[in-house]
Amino acid sequence: MSHHLFLLSPSDTPLYSLTHYSTKPIPSTGSALTSNLPSWSTSAFAGTLTALSGASSATQSHHVQGGAARMGGGQDRHVIQMIANASLDVVEDVMRKDGAMYLKSVDKFNEWMVSAFITPGNMKFVLLHEAKNDDGIKSFFNEVWELYVKTMLNPFHTAHTSIRSPVFDARVRTSAKKYL
Amino acid sequence: MAQQPHPRFSVMSTSSLSSADALSPATSTTRFSLPSVNTASTSTRHAGPRPNIFDRSLNKTRTTEVSTSAFAFLFSEVVQYTQKRVSGINDLERRLNTLGYRIGTRVLELMAWRAESGSKAPKREIRFLPALMSIHTQVWKAVFGKPADAIEKSVSNEDEYMIIDNEPAIERYISVPRDMSQLSCSSFTAGIVEAVLDGLGFPARVTAHNTPVQGHPARTTILIKLEKSVLEREEVFKT
Numbered sequence: 001m002s003h004h005l006f007l008l009s010p011s012d013t014p015l016y017s018l019t020h021y022s023t024k025p026i027p028s029t030g031s032a033l034t035s036n037l038p039s040w041s042t043s044a045f046a047g048t049l050t051a052l053s054g055a056s057s058a059t060q061s062h063h064v065q066g067g068a069a070r071m072g073g074g075q076d077r078h079v080i081q082m083i084a085n086a087s088l089d090v091v092e093d094v095m096r097k098d099g100a101m102y103l104k105s106v107d108k109f110n111e112w113m114v115s116a117f118i119t120p121g122n123m124k125f126v127l128l129h130e131a132k133n134d135d136g137i138k139s140f141f142n143e144v145w146e147l148y149v150k151t152m153l154n155p156f157h158t159a160h161t162s163i164r165s166p167v168f169d170a171r172v173r174t175s176a177k178k179y180l
Numbered sequence: 181m182a183q184q185p186h187p188r189f190s191v192m193s194t195s196s197l198s199s200a201d202a203l204s205p206a207t208s209t210t211r212f213s214l215p216s217v218n219t220a221s222t223s224t225r226h227a228g229p230r231p232n233i234f235d236r237s238l239n240k241t242r243t244t245e246v247s248t249s250a251f252a253f254l255f256s257e258v259v260q261y262t263q264k265r266v267s268g269i270n271d272l273e274r275r276l277n278t279l280g281y282r283i284g285t286r287v288l289e290l291m292a293w294r295a296e297s298g299s300k301a302p303k304r305e306i307r308f309l310p311a312l313m314s315i316h317t318q319v320w321k322a323v324f325g326k327p328a329d330a331i332e333k334s335v336s337n338e339d340e341y342m343i344i345d346n347e348p349a350i351e352r353y354i355s356v357p358r359d360m361s362q363l364s365c366s367s368f369t370a371g372i373v374e375a376v377l378d379g380l381g382f383p384a385r386v387t388a389h390n391t392p393v394q395g396h397p398a399r400t401t402i403l404i405k406l407e408k409s410v411l412e413r414e415e416v417f418k419t
Contacts, residue, residue, distance in 0.1 A: 097306070098306075119304075120288055120292035120380065121379035145293065
């Protein structure tokens with residue numbers, strides 16, 4: 001089961017992204033769509049199509065540890081980015097009316113659920129996930145927020161530029177392991 | 181002076197300790213007549229690995245304060261430095277505003293984190309008036325240690341609001357020469373306010389003006405001119 005985290009600036013520029021593979025088991029969701037796909041779908045567009053149709057074939061393949069066919073790690077990355085980007089419209093609609101920072105499951109796309117966290121300074125944290133895990137995700141977002149505030153306070157960090165601190169990266173990975 | 185700090189300003193920065201570290205080489209020079217107290221302890225402190233900013237608690241400096249004299253000295257250098265690089269008063273005010281803006285973005289995030297991170301469902305400010313109120317009280321308290329003195333709404337223009345400070349702390353030791361009487365060093369504060377409003381999604385142009393009255397010669401008005409989009413957004417809430 002994979003999670004994809006994106007940190008976006010107020011102008012929707014991605015500043016940081018992380019793909020996390022959880023060791024927790026995947027809920028078995030069979031998809032009838034894959035079998036219905038025409039045979040040509042195994043060609044160049046295969047990755048995109050299976051991902052867009054919510055196919056389980058790709059989801060199963062990342063059991064193979066270290067395999068190149070991991071979802072989101074290789075050629076399907078652009079699909080993940082597209083889903084995250086598409087969810088921004090919904091996120092922006094909701095955040096205008098809702099004062100909560102944590103917006104749980106604001107958007108859904110096939111097997112992907114999109115949760116978001118809006119900081120007071122209008123930074124958006126967007127997380128793509130496959131299973132419901134509200135409390136875990138909330139705690140995860142809270143830790144990422146704290147780490148982000150610490151990054152912001154660094155006088156050598158310019159606001160709304162990409163976050164390249166290795167320590168930040170390591171910390172986010174640790175809390176992803178802990179909560180997701 | 182350094183031994184008896186005036187506890188008037190609180191600090192929004194978490195780097196008060198590490199900045200002391202960074203400045204410590206100055207203690208050994210003779211240019212500043214600082215007491216050479218911890219030359220021994222600084223050398224031992226540098227021996228270990230550098231502390232990481234991600235290891236520090238964000239609440240560590242919640243109640244710490246910085247001395248007014250130290251800040252006045254720093255701010256006077258800031259103004260002088262800026263003044264050497266500009267051609268006019270407008271330019272100088274704009275530069276001070278930019279410097280304040282950098283502080284404001286940080287103040288906003290840190291202040292909100294301190295207030296909300298403990299709560300179960302952290303909230304953001306989405307209406308303008310509560311946001312303005314929280315700038316008047318929370319931001320002012322966090323930065324200057326006391327709330328501002330008043331909020332006013334312009335009668336003639338509905339997109340203009342004013343925050344009034346009778347005795348701005350950053351101008352306490354500044355006397356502006358007569359030929360520059362237009363200048364208000366509170367442009368720095370205006371920058372902070374602008375950043376906070378921007379961050380909350382209320383883009384505005386914020387300027388500072390001297391408005392002395394009887395008894396308060398340093399009274400300063402922070403004028404907020406909201407962008408059209410903010411008013412439109414507020415209209416949506418009314419219906």
